[in-house]
Amino acid sequence: MAKRDVEQVLDDIVSDVHNFLNRDSSAGIVLMAATVLALIVANTPLNYYYNQLIDMYVTIAAGSFAIDKPLLLWINDGLMAVFFFHVGLELKREVAEGELSNPKDIVLPAAGAIGGMIAPVTIYLWCTWGAENAMSGWAIPAATDIAFALGIMALLGSRVPASLKIFLVTLAIIDDIGAIIIIAVFYTENITLTALIVAAVCLPVLYMMNRKNVVDIPAYIMVGIILWVAMLKSGVHATLAGVVLAAFIPMRDNKDPGYSPVTRLEHSLNSTVSFAILPIFAFANAGIDFSQIRPEGIFHPVTFGIFLGLVVGKQLGVFAFSWMAVKLKLATLPDDLSFKHIYGCALLCGVGFTMSLFIGSLAFEGTGVNRVFDERVGILSGSVVAALLGYLVLYVVGKPTQSADATDVDTPLEP
Secondary structure, three states: OOHHHHHHHHHHHHHHHHHHHOOOOHHHHHHHHHHHHHHHHHOOOOHHHHHHHHHOEEEEEEOOEEEEEEHHHHHHHHHHHHHHHHHHHHHHHHHHHOHHHOHHHHHHHHHHHHHHHHHHHHHHHHHHOOOOOOHHHOOHHHOOOHHHHHHHHHHOHHHOOHHHHHHHHHHHHHHHHHHHHHHHHHOOOOOOHHHHHHHHHHHHHHHHHHHOOOOOHHHHHHHHHHHHHHHHHHOOOOOHHHHHHHHHOOOOEOOEOOOOHHHHHHHHHHHHHHHHHHHHHHHHHOOOOHHHOOHHHHOOHHHHHHHHHHHHHHHHHHHHHHHHHHHOOOOOOOOOOOHHHHHHHHHHOOOOHHHHHHHHHHHOOOOOEOOOOEHHHHHHHHHHHHHHHHHHHHHHHOOOOOOOOHHHOOOOOOO
């Protein structure tokens, strides 16, 4: 093969990869691939090496100070702190200048988000009431995985009205706020006062940096690392350091109003979070060894409660609360949407996956596997069923529309 032909082939490959990564559905596809890979590895002879990898202790020490954790917890406490930092940046931008800046536009998705947390939790508690060591997982089905849900919606292309995507994104943002509050309030361990004081000292430092219009991002990252370590040692979940740090990043540079540190950071982290952090998290947490699953585990109240919470609770909560908000004239339905679209979107909200896995790792410490049940079975099965139902409903309900730039829209998959 001639040198020019080789270069052409490489250029075509690079172009195809670039086009794939720029599609709305690509993040969800990569996340799904990481999950499938974890399941394959966990159910082959590679399972031994998989467990050795995620259980391998990684230590960072300086004198008598040390952080010594299994790789799985470095991923869940460390990489996910970056994920929550990214979520915090998105929240700040949306509140300051985006969809959450206009109170009238918030009511409908906020109602859906509140219902989408209350109903799944209620169903889970109903299923697990009185079951030993089961109640701590009540928040697992309350979460929505925005990357997966948006990826599935993107596969439908022009069949989905643009305002439905805005509804889903806004709902998921509010859902993330709820998840952050739940983690902060209900999944905090015993407090270590000295470390908590160090974390508290970081807050006025970050505040003064913001007030003094410091836009040097590395300066914030340095303080953020200290904050993360302090929160890790304090007992407050370390991932919350990411949200706190994001709150102090300046929205605008006072000397150059056209420059937004928040927007720049958010955009620079998009690819890292979507194509590295979340897939790594999924690979490390989704490896279920099916040979270890017993019938009593599948029908255990925890597994069953999570499944019903995601598949039934989410759709009931999101749809019912959205419907009531419109009927009570607290909100209006966009012109291009019907309640059928809202129902299909409500089904997609049952895709809990990464956020549910994360909360599950907090609720049931260690690797997330209990001797009697495995909450990941309920999370994965519930998310898959919700994704399929949501896709099918939106495919049937949706009507193809003409797009000004049809090449930028993913072709819908036939069911």
